[in-house]
Amino acid sequence: MKIHHLFWSICLCFSTHILFAQNYQKTSSGIKTTVNAVDIEVQFFAPAVARVIKSPEGVAYEKQSLSVIAKPEKVSFKADIQDNKIVLNTSELSVSVDTGTGIVSYFSKDGKTLLTEKSGMQFIDFDDAGTKTYQVYQPFVLDKEEAIYGLGQLQNGKMIQRNMTKNLIQGNVEDVSPFFQSTKGYGVFWDNYSPTLFTDNEVETSFRSEVGDCVDYYFMYGKNADGVIAQVRSLTGQAPMFPLWTYGYWQSKERYKSQEEVVDVVRKYRELGIPLDGIIQDWQYWGHNYLWNAMDFQNPTFNNPQKMIEDVHAMNAHMAISIWSSFGPMTKPYRELDKKGMLFDFTTWPQSGLESWPPNMEYPSGVRVYDAYNPEARDIYWKYLNDGIFKLGMDAWWMDSTEPDHLDWKPEDMDTKTYLGSFRKVRNAYPLMTVGGVYDHQRAVTSDKRVFILTRSGFLGQQRYGANVWSGDVASTWESFRNQIPAGLNFSLCGMPHWNSDIGGFFAGHYNKSWNDDSASKNPLYQELYVRWLQFGTFNPMMRSHGTDVYREIYKFGKKGEPVYDAIEKMIGLRYSLLPYIYSTSWEVSNRQSSFMRALMMDFVDDRKVWDINDEYMFGKSILVAPIAHAQYTPEAVVKVSEEEGWNRDGAKKTETDVAVDFTETKSTNIYLPAGTLWYDFWTNEKHEGGKEIAKETTLDVIPLYVKAGSIIPVGPQVQYATEKPWDHLELKVYAGANGNFILYEDEFDNYNYEKGAYTEIPISWNNASRKLTIGARKGAYEGMLKNRKFTVTLQDGTQKSVDYSGKAVSVKF
Known part of the structure; x- marks a missing residue:
């Protein structure tokens, strides 16, 4: 048993x-x-x-992932x-x-x-x-x-x-x-x-x-x-480094109508002494809509594009140009792609071959979106882009309509065949594929010029393609402005660190007296919105002014000595002074997976009050930015404008234009400072305890900024463009009250040699107990690097000490 x-x-x-x-x-x-x-x-x-x-x-x-490029590991x-x-x-x-x-x-x-x-x-x-x-x-x-x-x-x-x-x-x-x-x-x-x-x-x-x-x-x-x-x-995929110049100020509008106008804008900035690094040419340099996105300069007002680019470069500026995901029927790319069955049949922008609004459908444009899912189609796209534009010396790409535009939507449109199956199956990954196609091809052509792509749409993984996504044709309203802040923060929280919006909003015509008179830049209601949006844009990964209906250049808003002009000039100048901080942050983004725009919960998750704050954020790990996103001097105009209706200027509701405003008055706004640290007012150095709301007095030219205790912020020289002066004498602003660290990063600024180790890091640390700043030994090297330099160390109380630095560790005690 x-x-x-x-x-x-x-x-x-x-x-x-x-x-x-x-x-x-x-x-x-x-x-x-x-x-x-x-x-x-x-x-x-x-x-x-x-x-x-x-x-x-x-x-x-x-299942072959389009976003994920990693492979399963042998994990224990x-x-x-x-x-x-x-x-x-x-x-x-x-x-x-x-x-x-x-x-x-x-x-x-x-x-x-x-x-x-x-x-x-x-x-x-x-x-x-x-x-x-x-x-x-x-x-x-x-x-x-x-x-x-x-x-x-x-x-x-x-x-x-x-x-x-x-x-x-x-x-x-x-x-x-x-x-x-x-x-x-x-x-x-x-x-x-x-x-x-x-x-x-x-x-x-x-x-x-x-x-x-x-x-x-x-x-x-x-x-x-x-x-x-x-x-x-x-x-x-990791986010590659952008050139230093891309972090300068960009000027754009819809649209410059001749190459002389493009060059004159850069020249005017140089004459005024206003810093500028980028100028953007929007659409129709190719001619009429039947030549849509020809990747060729067929508009007679752009009869010598090589000279245009050379003239811009001669003034130490760079240029980007608009390219699309679609082609007109008279273009060479269209004809080649059509023969191979690489064009989609659904309706896209523009719908008419005529430029009038609304679209005259008796003259359909015939414009069609190309199959970016097809590697051969991406090859053809680059072939014409390279031969027609890149070889002329173009610096960057403005890839518009990368979602792509899909108008008059019909259910059967989603049955459209693509290289990877139905359009329905791969719809949301279109921007990833078309942007990736340009990045990969340019990288294959040269490593001497970093790829920089400004694009209107994004999908997870797109950060690996040198792409900075902007928020599209948003309306010029305070509500729209407020929406951009959490939009950019949530986008960044998806792991895609480069984001921006049209400073001032895209559709501003309702601020004009009539749709085509361009009076909005003199309208106080729009001026206030524009300045506050520009202040927010100063603390975006890309600072870019753009829109339709209204000129966006600084000299259209007045002249030096006037509040609006001075406020714009002040912010552009501040942006350039922070370039060493911004560029070092960009290295943290690329090398250590950090983020530029940081929702407060990223750094202060233990403070439950910050979890749902949608109008403040950290720019890098030191600077708290609190944009003023409500009108203080003028009544807010409530106008509902969509990206499609916005083009119908005749139907746009008008706002007031004759409003008496004193932009020199002092106003006040409330700011919440996260708990767990001390904070210093960037402008006044006044110290505040975290974990409470404070009132901040402001004027038109002041955006509330606060610096976290323990921060070390390098400040660069006054320049007209990003690389005008070497960083041989930087100010290091030190905010006592906690220990702190910062790594100053430098490289050759516009090539991929950093991927081979051609860069330097200078570690800088503050010991709060001993009140000692240590500038550590320089790590790394690259051709043409600064071997000797001077630092001026400034505490928040104004105390200063200077130190010579030759690459070896040195300390300064206060």
């Missing part, structure tokens, strides 16, 4: 082992299992990054069965898969629940333009109190992206990415490119995509916002 009992005990143990073994299969990067007729795979890309893929049992599919992990769950443990993360429900949950190493899926995941059969696939849906359960951020750039004015339903589809003024990160220190990227409904309510937080062969998402645990962003970039 004992032998018989022992035999069955052994059999039972053996059978149980087989049963458990059949619950999952261990792979080199994770596990595979099947639960309730759903195949589930967990792959580790790093100890704190897991990819989850789900598909109907036994259904084969191919343990897998076992605990309480009917497959539990995977790495050094950073614990992931469990419920063997009864298939629900996947995530835990920190100390057992804290980070995120868990909710039951109800769906695959709904869907015919995608003749291809059998699915609509896919995955819900999650979030804590009631946690805040989430991201989803790209939305115009909803919200900082926290909760309690909302949003259809994520690319548009002119909204750039979407199905990604969010939480105040609990994790992020989720839903790797799907079709239109996707994001829902967050008291029941669930979910993604529902129109088409997908599988549920595919990445969970990353960074412990804090910077950590999550580092994981995003590890997955989807």
Whole structure:
């Protein structure tokens, strides 16, 4: 009997082992299992990054990510069965898969629940333009109190992206990415490119995509916002360095109508002594709309583009030019792409071959969007861009309509065939593909000039392509201005660090007396909005003035000695004085996965009051920026303008123009200073305790700025362009009250030699207890670097000491 009992005990143990073994299969990067007729795979890309893929049992599919360029790693992990769950443990993360429900949950190493899926995941059969696939849906359960951020750039004015339903589809003024990160220190990227409904309510937080062969998402645990962003970039690509000059001031408008006008604007800035580094030429340098985006100068007012570029360069400025994702039927690119079936048939901008508004559809433009998903089409695009423009010496690209424009939308448009399947399947990734095509091709041509692309749309991963995304054709209203602040912050929280908006808003015609008289630059209502927007733009990764209806050049707003002109001049000058700080921050962005525009929760997550502040942020890790986003001197004009209606100037509601205003009056605004540190008023050096709201007196030329205790801010010389003077005598502003560190970064400013190690770092530290500043030994070298220089160290109380520096460590004691 004992032998018989022992035999069955052994059999039972053996059978149980087989049963458990059949619950999952261990792979080199994770596990595979099947639960309730759903195949589930967990792959580790790093100890704190897991990819989850789900598909109907036994259904084969191919999924090549467009955003993620990383590969699964051989991560050390343990897998076992605990309480009917497959539990995977790495050094950073614990992931469990419920063997009864298939629900996947995530835990920190100390057992804290980070995120868990909710039951109800769906695959709904869907015919995608003749291809059998699915609509896919995955819900999650979030804590009631946690805040989430991201989803790209939305115009909803919200900082926290909760309690909302949003259809994520690319548009002119909204750039979407199905990604969010939480105040609990994790992020989720839903790797799907079709239109996707994001829902967050008291029941669930979910993604529902129109088409997908599988549920595919990445969970990353960074412990804090910077950590999550580092994981995003590890997955989807690092942000390369931009040239120093791109961080200077850019002037643009819709549009300069001749090459003489372009050159004259730069000349006028030089004559006035106003710093300028970039000038942008908008559309129609190619001629009429049938030649749309010809990548050729067929407009007779641009009859010598080579000379135009050389004239701009001779004044030590740089130039960008507008290029589009579509072509007119009379262009060479159109003809070649059309023969190969690489053009889409849905309606895009412009709809008429005539320039009149509204579009005269008796003369359709025939303009069509090209298939940027097709590598051969991207080759053709670059061939004409290179031969027609880049070889002339053009410095940068303004890639407009990269969402792309999709007008008169019809459901069947989404069935349009692309190289990668239906347009529906890959819709939201269009900007990633077209911008990436230009970046990759220019990098293949030369490493002597860094790629710089200003573009209207973005998708996760686009940061690897030298792209600075702007917020589209937003209206010139205070409400629109206010919306740009959280839009830029949430975009940055997706891991894409370069962002800006049209300073002053794009559609400003309602401030004119009549639609074509250009009186808005003299209208106090618009002047106040423009100055406040410009102050915000000073603390964006790109400082660029642009719009239609109104001239945007400083000399159109008055003259020196007048409040509006002086306020604009002051901000441009401040931008240039901060270039050493900004350029060093750009190195932190590229080399250490940091961010320029930092939502307050990034640095002060323990202060719950900052979680939902949508009108303040950190620029770099030292400067708190609090734009004045409400009118103080003039009544706010409430005008609803969309990017399409904005062109209909005849129908635009007009605002007041004759308003008596004294822009020299002192006003007041309230600022919240985050807890946990001391703060210094940038303008007055007045000290404040954090964790409270204060009143700040302002004038038109003052934006509230506060510097965190322990900060070290390098200040550069007064210049007319970014590289006019070497940084051989910098001021180091030191704000005592806490220990602090800063790394001053320098390289050759406009090539890719830094990727080969041609750069220097000078570590600078402040010891608050000993009141000693140490400028550490220089690390690295590059051709033409400064070997000797002087620093003037200034404490916030005005105390100064100078020191000579030759690359060896030196200290200054106060």
